[in-house]
Amino acid sequence: MDSRDRAGMSDRYEHAEIEARWQSVWDERKAFATNGDKTGEKYYVLEMFPYPSGKIHMGHVRNYSIGDVLSRFFMMRGKNVLHPMGWDSFGLPAENAAIQNGTHPARWTYDNIANMKIQLRRMGLSYDWSREVATCTPEYYRWSQWLFLKLYEKGLAYKKRSSVNWCPGCSTVLANEQVEDGQCWRCSSIVEMKELDQWFFRITAYAEELLSSTYDLPGWPEKVLVMQRNWIGRSTGAEVDFSVEGSDEKISIFTTRPDTLYGVTFLSLAAEHPLLEKITAVEKKVEVEAFVTKLRKEAKDAKAATDDLVKEGVFTGAYCTNPLTLERVPVYVANFVLMGYGTGAVMAVPAHDQRDFEFAKAYALPLRIVINPPGITLDPSQMDCAYLDDGVMTGSGSFDGLTNTEAKEGITDLLEKRGTGKRSINYRLRDWGISRQRYWGCPIPVIYCSGCGTVPVPLDSLPVVLPENVTLTGKGLSPLESAPDFVNTACPVCSGPARRETDTMDTFVDSSWYFLRYLSPASTTEPFDKESASYWMPVDQYIGGVEHAVMHLLYARFFTKALRDLGLHSCDEPFRNLLTQGMVCKEIVKCPEHGFLYPEEAKDGLCVHCSKPVQTGSVEKMSKSKKNVIDPDRIIKEYGADTTRLFSLFAAPPEKDLDWSDDGVEGSYRFIGRVWRLVAENMEMLSGASPYSASTGESLAGVLKDLRYMTHKTIDRVTQDIEKRFHFNTAISAIMQLVNAIYQARPSLTPDQPEAAKVLREAVEAVVLLLAPFAPHLSEELWMRLGSHVPVYETAWPRADLEALIQDSVVIMIQINGKLRSKLTVPADASEDMVRSMVELDEKTLEWTKGKTMKKFVYVPGKIVNMVVA
C-alpha cells in the first residue's frame, strides 16, 4: 500500500526495518570503537553501568539516551569520544534467583547480560562494545582482589570485630551507607546489630579530602555535594578529659561547644562505653547492668525507632572532676549517647543543649546558665527549652562578659595550656564495611593460618576463583563455608593447612573502579593502564540516578584517591561533571479492595474485579509492585528506538522527573514521520541541489532569507542547548520549530527562484544532522537518501553562519508605564534618537501619551522601549 513518489521514497517511515539495518551497519563497521589514539581533545562519557536484572527498564532508557546524545554530539564535534558499557554483575538477586529456580547464579547472570545486550543494541546506542566488562568474570574480579591487597598493604583494608548492621532478609552485613531509615536499602528488612569480625576499608582516612574536594567540583549538582558533606559530617570542637574521682581513669568527651564547659552539671556515657563497668559504684551495678541489657535488647528489636525516643538513664554512682571548675560532676549512662560517634561520652550542659535539658528535667538535675542572650538574663526556673544561640558569657570565671564565640577559643586555649583538653575534629563518616556473607560476589583474597595468622593471597596467585559447586540456602553463614575444596588450602607462607576467607566483597567495591578498567579492559598484567588513565581520566560526564549520592559516588571518589596514593594513576576525582537524571514516573491506579491495578484492570474509572471506583491522579516512580511500569521493549517494537529516545528526552529536562505519557510518545512518533515526509515529499527538489553556501550564493531576500535565518538560528540554539545546558527538551523543540518553518516556507519555494532549492537543502540537511544525536537511525537513513556516502556519525556537526543571523530590521516592544502597548519595526542598526523619533510618530503610542508629559524614556537596543508618562 506504499504510495511512492518519483524518487522512490515511501511516505511512511518503516522504523523496524530501517533501525535494524543501521544497527547492523554500525556493528559491522565498529562505528563507535575508540581507537588507541591518545591525541586530540578527549571526551569520556559514562552512564552508570546496570545490574543485569534481566530486562532494561525506562530508567535505563532515559539514562542511556542522555549519554548517547552527548556521545554522538561530541563525536560529530570532532572530539575523541570514549563511551563504554558493562555490567555490575555480582549481587544478591542472582543468588535469590538461584535459590528459587535452581539455576546457577552465573548462568542466570550471563543469560540476563545476553538478553539485555540485545535490548541495548535495539536502542541504537553508540557504545564501544570492545571494551565491555562484567564484574563477575575472573578477568575483572582478579583485579578487584589485586586492589584489595594493595589497599591491605597500605593499611587501608583491615579486619576488626565490631558491631555491624545485619540484614536478616539478605542474611548479610551491610555498610552504613546501605542502611536507610534503619532498613536494608535493597529489601527493606529492619536491620539488626551484630557483633562480627569484618573487613573494612579505611575511608575515614580520606574524610578530610573527600569533604574538601566537594568544594572543587563545580560540575556536580549542589544537592549531591550537600548530601556527601552531610554524610561525612565534619564537626570541629574540643576533646576534654574529666578525671574520675577515686581512680586513675579519665573520661574523654568530645564537644563542639567548649564555651559551655562552665555549665556542665553531669556527664553521660553510652551503654557500650569501655569505662562504664569499671567506674560503676558497687551499689549501682545491678541497676546499671539491667539498664544496659534493656537498651541492648531494644536496639536489636527495632533500630528504626529512633524518633522522639524518651531520654532515659541511670546514675552510675561515679563522679568526675570538671577540669576548669574542679567541681564534682555525677556520671550517668544514657540511652541517647552513641558509642559510634566521638568518644561515646558527652558532657551535659542542660541549659544549652536540648537533649541534656530533657534528661535533666526527667531526673531533676540542675541547670546552669553560662550564656545569656544579648541584653537578657535567663532564669533557669522559667526555661522550657535549652538556649542554643550565641550570647554573652556568664558564670564562667574570667570569661564572663566575652561573647561565647570568643570564649570558645579562650576556653580551648586554656584547656590546651593545662593539658586537660585539645582541639579536635570529628567525622560522622565510618569506615566502609565490605564483608558480605554471600556467595555471588568477589572472594576476599585472604587466608587464615593457625601459625602465620592472616595471610594475604600472593598477587601472582590471583584470582581466587569463586567455586561453582556451592549449596545456596539463603540462610546461615557464608555459602562458601559449604565448599571444602575452596575453604581448605595451604598457607602461602608456611605451606601448612589453612582456611580461606569465606566472605565476599560488597558489590560496591566492584563498581568503585570500573571506569578505570574500561581504559584497558583486556590487560592481563594490571588493573588498568596508567598511560591510558592519564589521557582519559577523569570521566568528563557521568550520568546516573541520584540514589547513589552517598553510596557508589562516595566509594568511587574514595577509590580514586586511594589508588592515586598507591601510585596507580594521578587523578584526584573520578567524575568531572555529574548529571543526576530524574525518575521515570507514571500514574498509578488503585482499587480500595484490590490494591494497585494495571491500567487495563480499570474500565470507566471502575475496578473490573469489583466495580468499585478506582483512585487515579497520583504519579509515582515506575515499579512492578505499583503496576505502573512500561516495558521499553514494547514501545521500541511499536514505535521504534528513535521515538522512544526522543520522547524520553523531550518530555522533561534530564534532571527532573519524567511523567510517562502514551499520548506524548505518539507525538514524538508523529514528529519522526513529519521529518521523514519533509524529505520524501521534497526529494525531487532536494536531490538536484547542493546546500546554499553564502560565499558562492547570491544574496537572499524575503522567504529565503527568513528560512536561512531560521536554519542558522536553530543550529546555534541546538548546539548551545546540548553543549552548555543539557536542555535536550528545548533542543528538540527548536528542531521542531525549524521543521515547522520549512513546511511553512515550502509553498513559496518555487523552482523559478534560483536559490530556493539550495536554501531548502541547507535547511533540511540541518534538520537531519541536528537530529542525529536524538534519532540516529532516522538521521542516517535520510542522510543516505539525500545522497551522502559518509555516515552521519562521521559527519561534522553543522556550524551556524553568523552572517545569516544578521537581520535588517528588528521588532521592538513599546511599553508605556511598564505595560505593553505597541510594537514597532525598526532598522537593526537604528540609533536611540532614531528609534525615539519613530516611537513618537507611532499612532498607538500617541493615543496613550496624548496630553501627558514624558518623565523618562528607556531604550534597550533591539528589544524594548519603556516610556514613563504622567
Added chain:
RNA sequence: GCCCGAGUGGCGGAAUUGGUAGACGCACGGGACUUAAAAUCCCGAGUGGGAAACCACGUGCCGGUUCGACCCCGGCCUCGGGCACCA
C-alpha cells in the same frame, strides 16, 4: 527539627544576562483532502468582558527594590527530596 530543591494554561514544559509570560508538544475545537474513516496538511485557543478593534486580570501568598520582576530582596504557605538524639 535541620539542610537542599520546586511551585507558570486542562497536562508535560518554555522564557539563556531583569526586557513580548505561556515557545515546543499533548489533549481540545474548527477547516481541507476522503464515499467515509484513519493518516496527513492548515487554522484557533491563558482567564474574564466584547461582534470586533481592544480592555482588564494573570507565573503559590503578602510586601519591597526597579522605568520594567516568573527572574532580585524580606516574610509566609504548599509539595518533593535528603539528614535526623552526631554531642
